[in-house]
Amino acid sequence: MNSPVAADDSRKDIRILVVEDVDFNREILADILADRCWLVVTAASGEAALDILAQDADFQIILMDIGLPGIDGMETTRRIKKNPATRAIPVIALTAETADEQEHFLAAGLDGYVEKNFDPDQLFAAIEKHLFLAGGNRHDAHPNTVNPEEYFDLDYEALLAIYTDEKTLCRIARAFFTDTDKELVRLGEAMAQDDQAGILACCHSLGGSSAIFTAKKLGMAVKDLDDCVRHEKKDEIESAWRRVLFAHESLRGSVSRRLNLSI
Amino acid sequence: MPPDYSTILIVDNAEFIRMVARLRLEGAGVPPKNIHEAENGQEAYDLLTAKGIPNILCDYEMAVMDGIELAIKLLITEQRRGLRFVLFSGTPMAKIVTALAGTGLDIPVIPKTRLRENWTQTDTISTWFPELADFLTHQDR
Numbered sequence: 001m002n003s004p005v006a007a008d009d010s011r012k013d014i015r016i017l018v019v020e021d022v023d024f025n026r027e028i029l030a031d032i033l034a035d036r037c038w039l040v041v042t043a044a045s046g047e048a049a050l051d052i053l054a055q056d057a058d059f060q061i062i063l064m065d066i067g068l069p070g071i072d073g074m075e076t077t078r079r080i081k082k083n084p085a086t087r088a089i090p091v092i093a094l095t096a097e098t099a100d101e102q103e104h105f106l107a108a109g110l111d112g113y114v115e116k117n118f119d120p121d122q123l124f125a126a127i128e129k130h131l132f133l134a135g136g137n138r139h140d141a142h143p144n145t146v147n148p149e150e151y152f153d154l155d156y157e158a159l160l161a162i163y164t165d166e167k168t169l170c171r172i173a174r175a176f177f178t179d180t181d182k183e184l185v186r187l188g189e190a191m192a193q194d195d196q197a198g199i200l201a202c203c204h205s206l207g208g209s210s211a212i213f214t215a216k217k218l219g220m221a222v223k224d225l226d227d228c229v230r231h232e233k234k235d236e237i238e239s240a241w242r243r244v245l246f247a248h249e250s251l252r253g254s255v256s257r258r259l260n261l262s263i
Numbered sequence: 264m265p266p267d268y269s270t271i272l273i274v275d276n277a278e279f280i281r282m283v284a285r286l287r288l289e290g291a292g293v294p295p296k297n298i299h300e301a302e303n304g305q306e307a308y309d310l311l312t313a314k315g316i317p318n319i320l321c322d323y324e325m326a327v328m329d330g331i332e333l334a335i336k337l338l339i340t341e342q343r344r345g346l347r348f349v350l351f352s353g354t355p356m357a358k359i360v361t362a363l364a365g366t367g368l369d370i371p372v373i374p375k376t377r378l379r380e381n382w383t384q385t386d387t388i389s390t391w392f393p394e395l396a397d398f399l400t401h402q403d404r
Contacts (some may be wrong), residue, residue, distance in 0.1 A: 160381050168286065182384040204324060208353030209279055212378050
């Protein structure tokens with residue numbers, strides 16, 4: 001999905017440490033991130049990353065290649081998470097591994113992962129998510145003190161009461177995400193084209209589906225975007241759109257974990 | 264084709280919404296084979312004409328022929344008799360009432376959030392689709 005999220009002045013002081021041993025990959029990543037006006041520092045090994053962090057721990061995100069020579073990405077992350085000065089910095093794995101490895105990554109202290117395909121949209125979405133969880137502020141970025149569950153939007157008991165049993169709920173959940181994924185693609189296109197009628201139509205549809213799925217936070221995020229468009233709050237539209245994407249992804253994560261579904 | 268009052272058509276562009284509506288109807292006793300689905304007003308028009316479906320539960324906002332357009336075509340333009348047409352929507356009721364004003368339509372409008380409730384033959388179905396409720400009552404005997 002295209003994520004037409006533009007650079008944002010408030011994010012210009014975000015510093016990202018990229019740990020990647022392949023020169024070519026490191027340069028591509030630095031270029032992609034610089035497009036967002038983020039400040040990028042690179043390290044070619046786990047050892048170099050730890051040296052940099054020993055001198056300067058003021059980073060908001062670390063992108064970590066897993067397959068590093070010497071100390072690999074997992075071990076580098078363990079050391080980062082052991083150090084009180086650096087443990088609060090979200091570390092996102094750059095990996096070609098499948099989602100099956102997720103538990104392995106989390107056990108090592110990694111906060112998330114993103115496929116190593118250099119897709120800017122995926123990369124930005126992962127980074128934005130962790131910046132959001134951390135409050136997006138370099139001075140109070142303490143993700144370990146944030147409970148991600150509070151951002152998740154699933155009242156499982158209410159859903160079960162409405163949809164009678166777990167098997168039915170799974171069917172309903174799949175249909176919900178099939179529909180809302182399509183709607184978000186349409187919404188992204190409408191955003192990119194500044195098509196206000198299109199944005200409002202998508203908001204209407206997403207709002208209705210959210211209400212029936214009892215997804216309150218997604219519904220609120222959609223309502224905020226609708227409100228920004230209707231009242232021409234142009235400065236707030238991009239961030240409202242990001243909140244919709246984040247609320248939807250958070251809901252998907254919550255539903256997939258709770259129902260053990262691949263959606 | 265003569266109307267078959269045991270059948271009902273759900274019209275919504277979202278599969279998720281159609282699935283929940285189907286769940287509600289099945290929960291009220293409507294046999295699954297009697298529930299039909301369409302993604303938009305045009306598809307609905309073709310289907311109910313071909314199958315003689317007289318009960319229609321239809322979304323208000325759809326890209327291809329919305330709920331009000333379909334209702335006008337069936338009830339005003341073609342003067343079809345014996346149809347039970349219920350409009351459901353996530354749009355604020357006041358806006359729909361405004362949209363209906365002057366069309367000559369007199370049809371029930373229900374908020375989509377009613378899909379979160381369980382439906383029964385004796386209240387929900389009998390209010391909106393009385394002939395369908397009669398069929399279900401006789402079926403139970």
